[in-house]
Amino acid sequence: MANDIAIIGAGMHPWGKWGHNFVQYGVAAAREALADAGIPWQDVRFVSGGATVRCGYPGYVAGATFAQALGWQGAEVNTSYAACASGSQALAAARNKILAGECEVALVIGADTTPKGFLAPAGGYRPEDPDWVRFYLGITNPTYFALYARRRMDLYGDTLADFAAVKVKNSRVGAMNPRARYRKCFTAEDVAASAMVADPLRLMDICATSDGGAALIVSSLEYARRIGKGDAPRVAAISTVTPTFASGVVEMPDIATDSAAAAGVEAHAYRASIPVKAYEEAGIGPEDVSLAEVYDLSTALELDWIEDLGLAPRGGAAALLRQGDTALGGRIPVNVSGGLACFGEAVPAQAIAQVCELTWQLRGEAGDRQVKDAKVGITANQGLFGHGSSVIVKK
Amino acid sequence: MSDKPLAAAIEGWHTMASKPHLIGSQCTHCGTYFFPSQAQYCRNPACDSTDFREVELSRTGHIWSYTNACYQPPAPFVAADPFEPYAIAAVQLEREEMVVLGQVVTGVGVEDLKVGMPVELVLEPLHETDDDIKVTWKWRPLPADATAQAGA
Known part of the structure; x- marks a missing residue:
């Protein structure tokens, strides 16, 4: 307060x-x-x-x-x-x-x-720059999103149909958002028919740049x-925490994780640490959240974020999605702006746009996209290295 | 590819032997490994060491996750013409407790890969210049029980 x-x-x-x-x-x-x-x-x-x-x-x-x-x-x-x-x-x-x-x-x-x-790195021969190295070796942004998506399939049994359902869900609300770039309702068939970019992710699973x-x-x-x-x-909380060593999930643009081989060091997953500080600062928990705007660089990544925000148990986001809980009108709507799926990423504007959406939602001014009785909203995003953030907006 | 001499695409990041290793570093104080090699400061927050040894990293590990590149990446990637899609693996190295990315060898696609599958490090061409063939590390699947025999 x-x-x-x-x-x-x-x-x-x-x-x-x-x-x-x-x-x-x-x-x-x-x-x-x-x-x-x-x-x-x-x-x-x-x-x-x-x-x-x-x-x-x-x-x-x-x-x-x-x-x-x-x-x-x-x-x-x-x-x-x-x-x-x-x-x-x-x-x-x-x-x-x-x-x-x-x-x-x-x-x-x-x-x-x-x-x-593709977003491309600065030129020259610069092996000291991890961004240059990974492009030289043929590793693009979708590579990372796809590694995380494949991991979800292997660990939790998520399916391609689940990933497509995220796109379908977000396109339905994005179609009602006059500020969104893509305002068409897509079907699971549309997603399945789009070109494979980085298996298991297709073109329509991955956000554009805008x-x-x-x-x-x-x-x-x-x-x-x-x-x-x-x-x-x-604004009740802003978290911009950095990872805790050893950061155990390979993050763009690095080609390797930290090593957790030293005594007393454990591997940590960075994304999940970002909202923890935000919740603490706002004095609330995931159960208090009315809606979330998360960084769906890929459809599968939206599911990761739902778990990282504590809105579902680890591995439980797809179940939430299948029940319709994360859709507009569901228990905990996620990305009712349409998300990156409908906006595409305009990097320095995106975290601010997330807060704009929460502002309109909490004022009850979101029109057809309005989440009923929205009182608390949370955002989450993550960019390069240890750059990520979460903002909590409340009435 | 021609009969030009082989050269490392990125100098000093791996050995050129028939059973190659990535070349990393290890903090002599706390034991943390680094790849790419790091010899100036230790990134373990509990360690302020500036003393490192060069180490050859384990050349086998297990697939943490995998994908492929169906579209040609932008420069500095040098693509074959026509572009050939390739698989990519993130590989967990047990001793180092770290994950390292790399392409998967030519001819192995995502349909041949599984999370947890043992793989070994090999060298393969990345692209060709006027003077030489630039090689880099790639991951090659091993038979399920081969990690122990292949050794670290």
Whole structure:
């Protein structure tokens, strides 16, 4: 409670493959968030941006780039880069600034323009860079998702039909989301007919890369009350924990795990550790969660996350899915935005977009996608190395 | 492939012997293994050692998981023309208590693999340059009872 901040505005530029400058998406998202908050841009005293590394210097200093585009007004600035967790780190920076009493209102913002096809590493001969090494050896992002998916099949008996059912479920809600890139209801047959990319995952099991932008206006609770938004959804927790040695699951872009051979060292699975801190900080448990937005880089990975968040016992996510529990109208809806399956990944915007969806859901403004009586939402995502995050938003 | 000389695709990451090993390092203080080799700082948070020995890692292990690449990866990958899909395995090394990724040898597809299957490390061409044939480590399935005989 003492560490809560209010989310008084949310905005997004629709996801797609528009091919425009990323700044344009960010500005559109920021303007929508400002209008949603009903405050003037000049009231924002801290701009916290998620960086993009594919758009040159404007992307590296994204916070300042967006501040300039919206019109210099002297606000302080921050830029965070943490791959898929960039937006959460930007949100954490804004929260710290607000809780320290250094500003009342902050803009948290991320946007990206992505190239077509596989995300590729920087060039040259650079064996010191694990990202270069794995591409040289023929190991792409879907390789990792497929290794985890195959593991689920072997350990828990998950099937290709289960993975396809995740895509079908998410496409049904994504079709109702005007901000989603893919707005078509797909069938299990559509998934089965799509090309195999990395066995057992087909093209439609794997998320695309997209252009998009997302923004939040966050403030102190006092400021929110002053402008008549005392009941705005609150950020109750942000977890950006790193792994605990030895990290025992091979993570993109590494080609090997840590070794757990030393005395007193055990192998840990990193993903499951991310929400633990979030739950502790919010003082709640998985049983209190109304809905979750998780990082479905692949259909199978959504099932992993459901277990990592404690919403199902280990190996139990497919059973939840088969019962319809994770669908809209089910006991614990997951990815009612449509998830990455319908958005595609716009890296620095994605963690912010997850929080936008929770904000609208907790306000009861999600329209056809509305989760009934949504009170607590949790996000989860993970990018490169030890970058991951989980954010809890509550009423 | 031609009769050009063989060269490691990444210099110093494996031996070139007929029964090759990956070359890693081990912290002399806490015993943690590293691959790729690490000789500057120990990543075990309980250890601040800067002393490492070079070690040959176990050349056999068991499949932790597996997949394949049906599409040609982007550069720096150098693809054959036409592109030939290949299998990939994540292999658990028992002594090192770590998992190492690598391609699976040519001719072995995902339908031939199982989680838990024993495999051994071999060298195979990755691509060819004007001067030589670049080889790298790949995993090859072993008969079910062969891990012990093959030795670590």
